[in-house]
Amino acid sequence: MIPLFEAQEHVLSKINRLQATQVPLLEASGLTTAEPVVSLEPIPAWDNTAMDGFAVLSSDTTTASPATPVTLEVVGTIAAGALPPDAPKVTPGKAVRIMTGAPIPEGADAVLQVEHAEPLENGHLENEPLENEPQNKSTPISQSAGIQLSQSVPPSTHIRRAGEDLKAGQIAVPTNTTLSPAHLGVLASIGMQEIAAYPRPKVAVFSTGDELVSGGGPLAVGQIRDSNRHSLLALLQDSAEPIDGGVVPDDEAAIEEAFSRYAAQCDAVVTTGGVSMGDFDYVKVVLDRLGDMRWMQIAIRPAKPLAFGTIAGTPIFGLPGNPVSCMVSFELFARPALRKMAGCGDLHRLRVTATATEPLTRRPDGKTHFARVRWHWSDSGFVVSSAGGQGSHQLSAMAGANGLAVLPDGDGISAGGEVELILLRE
Ligand code: AMP
Ligand code: MG
Numbered sequence: 001m002i003p004l005f006e007a008q009e010h011v012l013s014k015i016n017r018l019q020a021t022q023v024p025l026l027e028a029s030g031l032t033t034a035e036p037v038v039s040l041e042p043i044p045a046w047d048n049t050a051m052d053g054f055a056v057l058s059s060d061t062t063t064a065s066p067a068t069p070v071t072l073e074v075v076g077t078i079a080a081g082a083l084p085p086d087a088p089k090v091t092p093g094k095a096v097r098i099m100t101g102a103p104i105p106e107g108a109d110a111v112l113q114v115e116h117a118e119p120l121e122n123g124h125l126e127n128e129p130l131e132n133e134p135q136n137k138s139t140p141i142s143q144s145a146g147i148q149l150s151q152s153v154p155p156s157t158h159i160r161r162a163g164e165d166l167k168a169g170q171i172a173v174p175t176n177t178t179l180s181p182a183h184l185g186v187l188a189s190i191g192m193q194e195i196a197a198y199p200r201p202k203v204a205v206f207s208t209g210d211e212l213v214s215g216g217g218p219l220a221v222g223q224i225r226d227s228n229r230h231s232l233l234a235l236l237q238d239s240a241e242p243i244d245g246g247v248v249p250d251d252e253a254a255i256e257e258a259f260s261r262y263a264a265q266c267d268a269v270v271t272t273g274g275v276s277m278g279d280f281d282y283v284k285v286v287l288d289r290l291g292d293m294r295w296m297q298i299a300i301r302p303a304k305p306l307a308f309g310t311i312a313g314t315p316i317f318g319l320p321g322n323p324v325s326c327m328v329s330f331e332l333f334a335r336p337a338l339r340k341m342a343g344c345g346d347l348h349r350l351r352v353t354a355t356a357t358e359p360l361t362r363r364p365d366g367k368t369h370f371a372r373v374r375w376h377w378s379d380s381g382f383v384v385s386s387a388g389g390q391g392s393h394q395l396s397a398m399a400g401a402n403g404l405a406v407l408p409d410g411d412g413i414s415a416g417g418e419v420e421l422i423l424l425r426e
Contacts, residue, residue, distance in 0.1 A: 001299040004368060008333065010294065011308050012347070015315060015337045018201060018267060022194045025187055030238075031197040032178045032343030039172040039190040042163035046083075047104040051158040054095040054117055054147060055108035058155040066150040071120065073146045078102045095147060104159055111158035112149055120146040166190070176345050198343030199241075204262035205232045206245030208255060208283050209273040209321060214247055227395060228272040228326045232319075235330050236270075239338045250274070252282040259290055263311035267341060270334055273321035275307040283307070283318060291316055301367045302392035303329035315341075322392040328370050328404065331424070351406075354382035354421040360405055361412040368408055372401035375421055384421055402426065 020034030049055065056072060064070040072095040076088025080101035088096045090107035098104070098111060166172055172186050173179070179187075179197070187195060212226040213219065226247050236242035243266060248258045262269045274283030275295070284307070287293045293309030293316070302325040307318030315337060319329040336347035354375055362369045373384040384405055388397030405413070406420040413419045 001297045001304070001366065004298055004300050004332065007296050007298045007306060007308075008336065010296075011333050011337050012340060014308075014310060015340045017343050018198050018341050020196050020198050020343070023197045023199070024194055025184065025192060028179050028187075028195055028197055029181070029184055030179060031200070032345075033173055033175050034196040034198055034343060036171045036175045037173040037187060037190075037192060037195060039166040039170055040168060041190060042168045043166040043189055044160055044162055044164065046162050048080075048101055048160050049098050049104060049111045049158055050100065050160050051111055051113045052100050053098060053114040053158065054112045055090050055098045055105050056095045056110055056112050056153055057090055057092060057108060058110040058153055058157070060092060061110075061112070061149060061152045064149050064152050069118075069148045069150045071146055071148050078105055109155050109159075110153040112147075112153045113158060116151060117147040117149055120148055176343060178344050178346075198341070201240045201267035201338050201341040202243060202265070203236055203240040203268045203270055203338065204243040204245045204266045205229055205236065205270045205272075206258055206262070207247045207272050208250065209247075210250040212247045212273075227323050228319075228321065231323065231327050231395075232270055232272065232330060235327065235335070236338075239335060239342060239344075240268075245269075250282060252286060255282050255286045256290065259286055259311060259316070263290075263314040263316065266314065268315045268317065268334075268338060269311075270317045270319060270330070272319045272326045275305045275318040275320055277305065287311075287316065287318065293318075299367045300328075300332070301365070301369045303332065303370075304367070306333060308333065320392075323395040324372070324392045324398045327398055331404070331422075332370075350423045352382050352421050352423065354384045354403075354405070354419055355380060356405070356413045356415055356417050356419050357383050357385045359412060359415050360384075360386060360407055360419060362407050362410070364410055366409055368406060370404040370422070371407055372397045373403050373405045373421070374401060375403040375423070382421055384419060 023031060061070055073093060074097055075094045077097040078087055079099050083103040087105055090096055090105055096105045172190050173183050177183060207226045207229045211222055211224050213223050214226050233242045233244055245258060245262055248254050287307060291309045291311040293307055296306045297304055298306060303320055305320050306329055309316055317334045319326045339347045360371050371390060372387040374387050375382050375384045387401035402425050404422040
């Protein structure tokens with residue numbers, strides 16, 4: 001048996017990144033950049049207001065207080081979207097009504113938030129009864145003749161400066177960045193329509209075994225339904241472009257045909273079944289003839305056997321047939337490798353330290369165990385409990401698990417003990 005890290009290093013050492021291509025922005029979510037993306041423009045492109053309010057000259061407001069309010073004449077309005085050449089300007093004693101995101105007009109050096117401005121109508125506060133006017137008349141603030149303010153507005157208040165987010169010439173998204181929703185927004189905001197990125201690998205999946213049948217219908221004694229292919233196709237969704245290769249019988253010619261075809265068509269091939277010790281099938285025979293394979297026994301449980309190698313340069317993952325082993329093997333070996341092909345920097349799942357709420361028992365056997373557990377976040381941090389039966393055929397416990405607890409060789413973890421936890425999902 002070889003240690004886990006040695007098997008993982010061996011696999012990753014044979015994996016190369018795919019050729020980067022130009023990808024339309026709308027298809028780039030989750031891909032990894034192959035070049036730095038530089039912003040050619042400053043973002044924001046011009047000084048603009050962070051608030052609805054009034055563009056003012058700060059020096060007009062220095063004496064404003066509740067006892068000594070300052071009155072400014074409102075000489076126009078600027079909406080978000082344009083700053084025409086005849087747009088109103090701010091000069092001493094004047095203010096311009098302005099909406100969030102609108103360009104700062106010439107002359108202004110600060111913005112008074114609308115909530116801090118009292119609108120004046122013909123020199124009166126709007127809520128003061130006006131002589132000869134009906135009391136319920138309300139004038140939109142943008143049309144009022146002036147405003148009164150009772151606090152000063154320091155220079156630059158509520159102004160978003162040009163280039164404050166990104167300067168022209170600055171790297172907006174570094175190379176080898178896996179694009180998140182926010183990155184896509186950044187790329188859109190600097191006008192990128194295509195970016196150089198690594199594609200998702202095209203990965204064929206097929207199951208092997210004469211005992212396997214697909215779909216419903218009665219099972220003869222000895223037959224089982226093929227579940228692994230469905231789990232693998234779903235696992236591939238997040239890091240690859242899966243191709244369903246169906247079930248291939250334990251027939252030498254059929255297995256050879258499937259490996260040759262998919263190795264030529266795809267960036268990687270993932271199969272399940274036929275890699276255990278003493279297996280009675282042709283996967284080993286065919287792979288040894290077609291490929292450059294290494295048959296590994298790894299000091300882990302589940303997922304001890306792994307066949308990994310290449311056929312004409314295409315990586316081949318021969319995962320074990322037991323359903324839980326198959327999924328754990330995918331997590332530990334295939335997923336990191338496929339992420340490397342796709343250019344990702346972080347290849348492995350996040351690991352955290354958790355507290356066991358019940359004993360997670362095991363027996364010493366020279367292997368690291370990956371227990372199927374449920375975790376949640378509590379007042380005391382991550383806590384875990386068993387997700388059920390730990391046999392490598394007990395797929396329902398895998399389905400109920402959202403993490404794997406790493407149990408080093410020994411007797412396991414007692415209740416209240418610390419355990420390393422691999423987060424599979426939320
Ligand atoms: P193998 O690795 O081929 O020796 O298979 C080990 C165990 O996994 C056996 O009990 C198989 O019946 C089972 N098995 C193999 N392939 C699949 C599959 N595609 N779906 C579900 N179980 C499988
Ligand atoms: Mg088999």
